[in-house]
Amino acid sequence: MKVGELVEKLKRLDADMDIFGFADDEQVVTPDYIFRLLDIEGVATINGEMKRERDQFPTLHPGDTELSKKIAILRVTIDF
Numbered sequence: 001m002k003v004g005e006l007v008e009k010l011k012r013l014d015a016d017m018d019i020f021g022f023a024d025d026e027q028v029v030t031p032d033y034i035f036r037l038l039d040i041e042g043v044a045t046i047n048g049e050m051k052r053e054r055d056q057f058p059t060l061h062p063g064d065t066e067l068s069k070k071i072a073i074l075r076v077t078i079d080f
Helices: 001-010
Strands: 018-021 034-053 059-062 069-077
Touching: none
Parallel strands: none
Antiparallel strands: 018 034, 034 059, 034 069
8 A cells, every 4th residue: 555545545534533453464363363453653764675585474674775665664563
């Protein structure tokens, strides 16, 4: 998703509502929880190269390379 798309979707919501993310990927959930809530702690930008490791897990390598680009990131936590 691009920043503009997210902004447009958020504009449709009540500005005073709380907002959380959630993840239901098998790497995040546990037998007791079918999904995990993610509290958004902050927003920033970072230069880096988005890639998949040998195990195909998506990751970001911070820094400047020919494949790097500036991306927006949300800092999230599973605690609220």
